[in-house]
Amino acid sequence: MMKVLMVVLLLLLLGGSLFVVEAKYMVYNTSQGIVKDKINVHLVAHTHDDVGWLKTVDQYYVGSNNSIQGACVQNVLDSLIPALLADKNRKFIYVEQAFFQRWWRDQSETMQHVVKQLVSSGQLEFINGGMCMHDEAVTHYIDMIDQTTLGHRFIKKDFGVTPRVGWQIDPFGHSAVQAYLLGAEIGFDSLFFGRIDYQDRAKRKNEKSLEVVWQASKSFGSSAQIFAGAFPENYEPPPGDFYFEVNDPSPVVQDDINLFDYNVQERVDAFVAAAVSQANITRTNHIMWTMGTDFKYQYAHSWFRQMDKLIHYVNMDGRVNALYSTPSIYTDAKHATNEHWPLKTGDFFPYADRANGYWTGYFASRPALKRYVRMMSGYYLAARQLEFYNGRSNTGPNTDSLADSLAIAQHHDAVTGTEKQHVANDYAKRLSIGYTEAEKLVASSLACLVESASHTGCQRSTTKFQQCPLLNISYCPASEVDLSQGRNLIVVVYNALGWARDDVIQFPVFNENVIVHDSEKREIVSQIIPIADAFVGLRNSHVNAYLGRSPVEKPKYWLAFTVSVPPFGFSTYSISSAKRAGAHSSKSSVYTFRSEKSAVEVGQGNLKLTFSADKIKHANYVNSRSSVKESVEQTFSFYAGYNGTGNDKDPQNSGAYIFRPNGTFPINPESQVPLTVMRGPVLDEVHQQVSQWIYQITRLYKGREHVEVEFIVGPIPIEDGIGKEVATQITTTMETNKTFYTDSNGRDFIKRIRDYRTDWDLEVNQPFAGNYYPV
Numbered sequence: 001m002m003k004v005l006m007v008v009l010l011l012l013l014l015g016g017s018l019f020v021v022e023a024k025y026m027v028y029n030t031s032q033g034i035v036k037d038k039i040n041v042h043l044v045a046h047t048h049d050d051v052g053w054l055k056t057v058d059q060y061y062v063g064s065n066n067s068i069q070g071a072c073v074q075n076v077l078d079s080l081i082p083a084l085l086a087d088k089n090r091k092f093i094y095v096e097q098a099f100f101q102r103w104w105r106d107q108s109e110t111m112q113h114v115v116k117q118l119v120s121s122g123q124l125e126f127i128n129g130g131m132c133m134h135d136e137a138v139t140h141y142i143d144m145i146d147q148t149t150l151g152h153r154f155i156k157k158d159f160g161v162t163p164r165v166g167w168q169i170d171p172f173g174h175s176a177v178q179a180y181l182l183g184a185e186i187g188f189d190s191l192f193f194g195r196i197d198y199q200d201r202a203k204r205k206n207e208k209s210l211e212v213v214w215q216a217s218k219s220f221g222s223s224a225q226i227f228a229g230a231f232p233e234n235y236e237p238p239p240g241d242f243y244f245e246v247n248d249p250s251p252v253v254q255d256d257i258n259l260f261d262y263n264v265q266e267r268v269d270a271f272v273a274a275a276v277s278q279a280n281i282t283r284t285n286h287i288m289w290t291m292g293t294d295f296k297y298q299y300a301h302s303w304f305r306q307m308d309k310l311i312h313y314v315n316m317d318g319r320v321n322a323l324y325s326t327p328s329i330y331t332d333a334k335h336a337t338n339e340h341w342p343l344k345t346g347d348f349f350p351y352a353d354r355a356n357g358y359w360t361g362y363f364a365s366r367p368a369l370k371r372y373v374r375m376m377s378g379y380y381l382a383a384r385q386l387e388f389y390n391g392r393s394n395t396g397p398n399t400d401s402l403a404d405s406l407a408i409a410q411h412h413d414a415v416t417g418t419e420k421q422h423v424a425n426d427y428a429k430r431l432s433i434g435y436t437e438a439e440k441l442v443a444s445s446l447a448c449l450v451e452s453a454s455h456t457g458c459q460r461s462t463t464k465f466q467q468c469p470l471l472n473i474s475y476c477p478a479s480e481v482d483l484s485q486g487r488n489l490i491v492v493v494y495n496a497l498g499w500a501r502d503d504v505i506q507f508p509v510f511n512e513n514v515i516v517h518d519s520e521k522r523e524i525v526s527q528i529i530p531i532a533d534a535f536v537g538l539r540n541s542h543v544n545a546y547l548g549r550s551p552v553e554k555p556k557y558w559l560a561f562t563v564s565v566p567p568f569g570f571s572t573y574s575i576s577s578a579k580r581a582g583a584h585s586s587k588s589s590v591y592t593f594r595s596e597k598s599a600v601e602v603g604q605g606n607l608k609l610t611f612s613a614d615k616i617k618h619a620n621y622v623n624s625r626s627s628v629k630e631s632v633e634q635t636f637s638f639y640a641g642y643n644g645t646g647n648d649k650d651p652q653n654s655g656a657y658i659f660r661p662n663g664t665f666p667i668n669p670e671s672q673v674p675l676t677v678m679r680g681p682v683l684d685e686v687h688q689q690v691s692q693w694i695y696q697i698t699r700l701y702k703g704r705e706h707v708e709v710e711f712i713v714g715p716i717p718i719e720d721g722i723g724k725e726v727a728t729q730i731t732t733t734m735e736t737n738k739t740f741y742t743d744s745n746g747r748d749f750i751k752r753i754r755d756y757r758t759d760w761d762l763e764v765n766q767p768f769a770g771n772y773y774p775v
């Protein structure tokens with residue numbers, strides 16, 4: 001009895017182990033193309049790697065500070081290559097070149113050879129191809145072009161290919177310039193993105209118009225149109241549990257009948273249901289699944305293993321057809337159907353993801369970083385022109401570091417201001433390093449140009465140029481020199497634009513009696529303006545904080561004069577002291593208005609502004625050339641930030657991304673604050689201390705027909721625990737019928753109408769936040 005039993009047991013064991021051996025050699029058939037009469041599910045394997053956000057770009061790359069966010073891009077790229085080599089049908093797209101380049105530099109020649117083959121076979125495709133996935137609201141179009149060029153140039157050089165597809169899946173709204181300039185004109189065949197207004201999205205799903213032909217430029221029309229697709233939800237896998245990172249909770253495909261929880265049919269059914277539902281809102285029988293999300297594929301095999309199985313079993317099932325694909329393959333498939341697509345014009349701003357979620361807060365987040373990026377962008381333009389004139393140096397100072405830091409700063413969590421503080425500091429630090437390098441180049445190149453202009457040649461260049469990046473706080477050591485000992489200050493002004501300019505420059509000086517001569521030794525008109533206390537304060541705190549000393553001698557004046565500079569050229573001016581002011585140099589006359597009844601007029605040409613001391617918020621604007629007369633009122637106020645503790649069902653608070661005001665409060669000018677007017681031959685200025693923490697200067701330049709307004713805001717008081725968005729409002733009597741115009745990345749103008757959208761009937765639920773646009 002006993003013996004027989006034992007034999008049976010042994011046989012059972014043998015049978016079991018034989019089956020396991022068979023399962024080990026299970027081969028999944030992933031060699032699937034497009035099938036004409038079925039729904040084709042294009043599985044696009046991707047990772048979305050922010051070039052800085054909660055961690056810095058380097059921390060994300062190496063995977064440090066994982067307590068902040070478990071993210072390591074090096075793991076993604078390291079594990080990707082063997083995963084692609086394991087099955088030639090697998091495909092992957094890679095986007096952010098800032099990360100890819102970091103990884104590429106570390107690879108052996110053998111590995112580089114392998115990767116080049118993966119790229120040329122199409123298994124690995126570069127999409128978008130810029131250094132980062134730039135923001136589209138607060139970026140300047142030149143910066144967008146530059147950062148894209150930097151990435152594309154590297155891809156072209158090392159791989160001989162050019163990306164075909166725009167992939168702006170995460171930026172918070174989408175601009176016209178992105179579609180026609182960074183899309184169509186750059187040569188992309190299509191552009192995909194994830195974030196459009198929730199009301200717009202709902203309507204587009206209904207009308208199957210998430211995919212469109214986008215004609216974003218009025219002037220270019222159909223010559224710069226692009227096939228564009230907004231995703232049905234976001235840039236993640238579809239609803240139905242298809243996330244396959246090592247510790248994601250989605251059920252994996254369990255197809256080993258010897259193990260518990262065999263679930264092939266369930267997973268196939270879930271896949272088919274998700275596909276049918278998406279096909280229901282999509283034109284043609286091609287749908288795209290974005291298989292990945294932020295920092296996924298850190299162990300790439302875990303995703304590919306599941307997708308292999310899904311493709312295999314779904315295609316055996318036969319209801320829908322699943323295949324490894326890329327956005328390029330998807331675009332070609334769409335194109336081959338000859339479908340007609342709805343037309344989209346204009347842009348996708350502002351973006352709200354729900355009733356109280358207007359992503360218009362970031363238009364104004366971290367304004368100092370935004371300004372720094374813009375300043376550096378202008379400087380880079382000039383620096384690389386000078387670099388070109390004098391020949392590029394790979395060993396000496398060059399513009400590479402500034403170019404790289406500017407590129408990274410265009411990321412949609414960089415210049416937007418939506419990153420953490422230590423990450424914002426990292427961007428600023430990179431810009432500063434880049435600037436320091438470029439500054440040396442600019443100094444030596446200018447010296448060279450200036451000296452060869454005076455025929456001494458540039459080899460023995462002895463001129464040392466100093467530059468003044470901190471004029472915003474009236475700090476410029478180079479110009480703050482005592483000229484009374486017969487010394488001259490030589491100022492070289494460079495114009496990086498392609499047309500001649502006459503513009504007023506100003507910088508701090510010690511002496512009040514100075515004369516300005518141009519390069520032909522003609523004295524030119526100049527003006528001395530006292531430096532306002534507001535600037536002195538900024539300057540002092542800078543000197544204290546960064547130079548560790550208290551300011552001893554401070555310059556008391558700005559020197560202002562009009563410079564004439566040829567296109568892509570420079571002009572030279574000489575500043576010297578005089579016993580008394582020269583024939584053409586003037587001190588500003590300074591008036592302080594406190595209680596006068598009379599009005600004060602500023603402006604010395606066609607345009608005049610009249611202020612009256614009793615109503616300091618008011619000015620009358622008169623342009624005698626165009627006969628425009630307008631009464632202008634300017635007020636300051638702040639929006640209190642909704643802080644998420646209300647009884648509202650939606651606790652969304654106001655923050656770096658989202659603007660959700662909870663009331664508007666006027667900032668009243670302090671009653672007895674005088675208006676100070678400074679007038680002279682170059683410009684007139686009106687100074688107003690609007691409140692303890694708002695100072696404003698209104699400038700009218702001689703012969704110009706615009707008003708320049710500069711304001712210093714801050715530190716914003718927060719002791720009351722209320723977040724504040726400071727706003728200024730200019731009210732006129734113009735009948736605008738709710739219509740206004742804003743630019744797109746510094747180009748064109750787009751018509752906007754308050755509480756109105758061109759593409760759908762707007763349900764207004766955030767009357768303030770929903771009417772802000774980037775400028």
Ligand SMILES: *[C@@H]1O[C@H](CO)[C@@H](O)[C@H](O)[C@H]1NC(C)=O
Nearest residue numbers: 027028029030031032033315
């Ligand atoms: C895999 O699937 C494709 C497409 O259905 C088919 O042509 C091919 O014969 C299959 N290969 C194997 C090994 O079954």
Ligand SMILES: *[C@@H]1O[C@H](CO)[C@@H](O)[C@H](O)[C@H]1NC(C)=O
Nearest residue numbers: 059064065066067068420422
């Ligand atoms: C990130 O890691 C570095 C090095 O470990 C550490 O010095 C730094 O404080 C960390 N940053 C944050 C924000 O935790």
Ligand SMILES: *[C@@H]1O[C@H](CO)[C@@H](O)[C@H](O)[C@H]1NC(C)=O
Nearest residue numbers: 205206276277278279280281
């Ligand atoms: C397809 O869409 C229609 C209308 O939008 C909806 O009624 C229907 O339930 C949808 N079908 C599927 C399978 O999602």
Ligand SMILES: *[C@@H]1O[C@H](CO)[C@@H](O)[C@H](O)[C@H]1NC(C)=O
Nearest residue numbers: 368371372375470472473538
């Ligand atoms: C002045 O400019 C520097 C560099 O661009 C910037 O860091 C600083 O915040 C600015 N200061 C003020 C008060 O705007």
Ligand SMILES: *[C@@H]1O[C@H](CO)[C@@H](O)[C@H](O)[C@H]1NC(C)=O
Nearest residue numbers: 642643644645646720721722
């Ligand atoms: C929200 O604001 C209220 C009143 O303005 C204040 O009492 C409360 O502390 C704030 N809560 C938070 C979380 O800031």
Ligand SMILES: *[C@@H]1O[C@H](CO)[C@@H](O)[C@H](O)[C@H]1NC(C)=O
Nearest residue numbers: 641642643644645646662663
């Ligand atoms: C909104 O503002 C009011 C005061 O004006 C305050 O009492 C309330 O707490 C604020 N609510 C939120 C959620 O911030």
Ligand SMILES: *[C@@H]1O[C@H](CO)[C@@H](O)[C@H](O)[C@H]1NC(C)=O
Nearest residue numbers: 735736737738739753754756
């Ligand atoms: C104001 O604009 C609306 C549409 O936004 C238009 O129907 C109306 O005619 C305009 N009114 C005037 C006076 O221009």
